[in-house]
Amino acid sequence: MASLYYSYVFSLALLGSLLASPVLCLAHHNNEKKHNVALFAFGDSLFDPGNNNYINTTTLLQANFWPYGESFFKDPTGRFCDGRIVPDFIAEFAKLPLIPGYFQAEQGGGFVNGVNFASGGAGSLPETYSGLVIDLKKQVQYFKNVAKQLKGKLGEKDSNKLLSSAVYMICIGSNDYLGPFITNSTILNTYTHEEYVDMVIGNIINAIKEIYMEGGRKFVIYSVSPLGCIPFSRALKLQQTNRTGCFKELQVLTEMHNKALPRKLINLEKTLQEFKYSYFDFFTAVNNAIDHPSRYGLKEAKTACCGSGPYRGLPSCGGERRQFKEYELCKDVGDYLFFDFVHPTEKFNQLTATLLWNGDPNFVRPYSVKSFFEHF
Incomplete structure (x- = not known):
């Protein structure tokens, strides 16, 4: 178990069904006000475009080395x-x-098309990999900095229009649930599972409300x-129990999270004027892909x-930059759902x-x- 202490750092994602190519004509801005x-x-790491390259963290929380990016x-x-x-x-x-x-946006001065604040290993709880990641609260603070700069650059009217018309994507929570199992944390003994899930979701809802106050x-x-x-x-279950299959307690926590979160979003829609959301049932989508890979060309x-x-x-993907120096790399990545131990x-x-994008009603x-x- 000790060898796995620093192993999990990111979060994950995946799935879907490949549909028609979308067509959407949007005017390119000819000046700063259009x-x-x-x-x-x-x-977290599902969305991180490389923000962890710029912070003081461990290489286990970075992916700036081969074979990441190869395809x-x-x-x-x-x-x-x-x-x-x-x-x-x-x-x-x-x-x-x-x-x-x-x-990157700060260095380039470009905020008008949007910004990605995600950080590999981040959670909604500030305690999750504290000091090694940009947690959700800090990400929202960075967003507020951007909103302030947009107001200075575009003016009040145009910046408000940009922020209110923008789309805000949030993928967070996985590391909050995986972390206690990986680090031997006792936090799940301090709270009931219900209380812990409430804290994770509560921070997500607070982040949404803060973004809403800025115009989102x-x-x-x-x-x-x-x-x-x-x-x-x-792999963790096999090491601990010598049995194959899914890690049941983690599944229970994620199912609790996924039952509670949609109810909170429905309440927000009732209480926040003009608030609209698209909820992605990632859990079901991924499970379907795991159970029936051939349906997705895998x-x-x-x-x-x-x-x-x-x-x-x-x-161990990446060898010299990882805790485990040796690794295998498949011949055809297109056959696989997962690229590395957690990421699609x-x-x-x-x-x-x-x-x-297309909003399959089975999942979106x-x-x-x-x-x-x-x-809208």
């Missing part, structure tokens, strides 16, 4: 993937450029995926493409983004992401 519908992203960028960017992540695809569908990470109206919110069934959790949904150990579930392949990220409700860029 803008597209901007995209702002908050969250699309050819060089590592800090994305925890072989290629693009979901916000990259949503930006593409919306005819936006790649949305820069906060530190359209939100895309991820559920937590089936954390007990990712390659890392399968051959392997339990073992990762890159890693070592059972299910390639040890955090670019192929799955594209499937997920397409699912979100009540609005498609596409409608947020076209209407």
Whole structure:
């Protein structure tokens, strides 16, 4: 167990069904006062575009080394993937450029198309990997800094219009649940499971309210995926119990989270004027892909493409930059759901983004992401 102490740091994601290519014509801004519908992203490693490259953290919380990035960028960017992540695809569908990470945008001075604040390993609780990540509260503070700069650059009227028309994507919570199991934390003994889930969701709701106070109206919110069934959790269970399968207690926590979060969003819609949301049932979507990989053009949904150990579930992808120096790399990443011990392949990220964009009613409700860029 000690060898796995620092192993899990990020979060995850995936799934979908590849649908028709979206078409959306948006005017390109010819000057600073004309803008597209901007995209702002908050969250963990599923959304991190490389923000952790700029903070003082461990290499285990970074992905700025090969083979990350191999499928699309050819060089590592800090994305925890072989290629693009979901916000990259949503930006593409919306005819936006790649949305820069906060530190990149600061250096380039470009905020009008949006900013990505996500940080690998981040949670909604500030205690989750404290000091090594940009937690959700800090991400929201960075967003407030951006809102202030936009007001100074565009003026009150145009900055308010940009912020109110923008789309806000949030994917957070996974690390809050995985962390206690990985670090031998006693926090789950301090609180009941219900109390702990309430704290995690409470911080997510508070973040949404703070963004709303700055003008945000359209939100895309991820559920937590089936954390007990990712390659890392399968390897952890096998090491602890010598049995294969999903890690049950983690599954129970994620199911509790995913039952409570939609109810909170419904309440927000009732109490916050003009608040609209698209909830992505990530848990069900990922489970379906794990159970029926061939339906999504996959051959392997339990073992990762890159890693070592059972299910390639040890955090060894990248070798010299990881705790475990040796690793295996699959021949065809397109056959796999997971790229490494927790993160999906670019192929799955594209499937997920397409699912979100088109708003498959089996997984996305009540609005498609596409409608947020076209209407309201």
